[in-house]
Amino acid sequence: MRQAGMLVERMKNGEAAPEKHFNPYLYEALEHQGILMTGSEWAQHAANPFPDTNQPLLVEVGCYMGKNVLEFAQNNPNWNVLGIDITYKRTVKAARKIKSLGMTNAKILISDARQALAELPPGSLKGLCVFFPDPWPKKKQKKNRLLQEPFLKLLAEKLDPKDGFFWFKTDSEDYFQCVKELTTQLKWGESAPDVLPQGLEPLPYTTVFEALFMGKNLPIYRRVFTPPQG
Numbered sequence: 001m002r003q004a005g006m007l008v009e010r011m012k013n014g015e016a017a018p019e020k021h022f023n024p025y026l027y028e029a030l031e032h033q034g035i036l037m038t039g040s041e042w043a044q045h046a047a048n049p050f051p052d053t054n055q056p057l058l059v060e061v062g063c064y065m066g067k068n069v070l071e072f073a074q075n076n077p078n079w080n081v082l083g084i085d086i087t088y089k090r091t092v093k094a095a096r097k098i099k100s101l102g103m104t105n106a107k108i109l110i111s112d113a114r115q116a117l118a119e120l121p122p123g124s125l126k127g128l129c130v131f132f133p134d135p136w137p138k139k140k141q142k143k144n145r146l147l148q149e150p151f152l153k154l155l156a157e158k159l160d161p162k163d164g165f166f167w168f169k170t171d172s173e174d175y176f177q178c179v180k181e182l183t184t185q186l187k188w189g190e191s192a193p194d195v196l197p198q199g200l201e202p203l204p205y206t207t208v209f210e211a212l213f214m215g216k217n218l219p220i221y222r223r224v225f226t227p228p229q230g
């Protein structure tokens with residue numbers, strides 16, 4: 001995959017916009033300085049990109065156009081919330097909403113989640129949400145799934161060992177079973193299906209894709225996992 005956010009990164013360093021692949025969101029990405037971060041900005045500030053660095057950090061991977069980042073940040077003002085996605089359009093639309101609401105406890109990062117997570121100090125993350133990740137349903141596509149052993153091992157290092165959580169929702173039964181098998185193997189704990197993470201204002205936090213699947217009466221699989229102890 002081409003590095004997400006690479007073009008805006010180059011433009012911030014003074015390079016001209018590429019003539020090919022014209023994308024209006026690329027220009028707008030430059031206007032959201034301080035709200036929409038690139039991978040290298042995150043690498044410099046991963047420990048404290050928010051004004052109140054004492055607040056717990058909640059990360060949503062694959063935040064789409066920011067619906068849940070906004071809901072989390074508005075309803076939990078004592079948390080810092082970071083949404084990560086890989087496209088200019090989605091991250092710009094999310095950043096736009098944060099800017100128009102003048103929110104200071106929400107930010108957006110354009111990056112592959114694996115690279116972003118690697119930059120965090122160990123034990124510094126309170127919660128990570130992955131809602132309806134691309135399911136890659138065919139057998140030969142499964143290697144593209146985000147939630148595989150390397151990602152879960154990295155996440156276990158970054159989560160607060162005491163009360164950190166990983167909240168996962170999917171419509172794919174196979175993806176869900178694979179993650180459950182892996183977390184069991186790696187000795188993660190898990191909640192009952194409908195339990196929400198402790199410490200967050202208890203709201204449904206229904207995502208855009210979740211609403212689509214619910215509208216079709218399709219089953220949704222969800223769990224809150226806790227990192228392995230010791």
Ligand SMILES: C[S@@+](CC[C@H](N)C(=O)[O-])C[C@H]1O[C@@H](n2cnc3c(N)ncnc32)[C@H](O)[C@@H]1O
Pocket residue numbers: 061062063064084085086087090111112113114130131132133134146207208209210
């Ligand atoms: C199926 S959509 C789900 C969007 C949203 N979570 C929801 O439930 O409505 C998956 C999202 O994950 C993003 N995505 C895919 N791979 C990613 C990666 N490696 N890092 C961060 N985001 C990723 C996609 O761009 C897309 O916005």
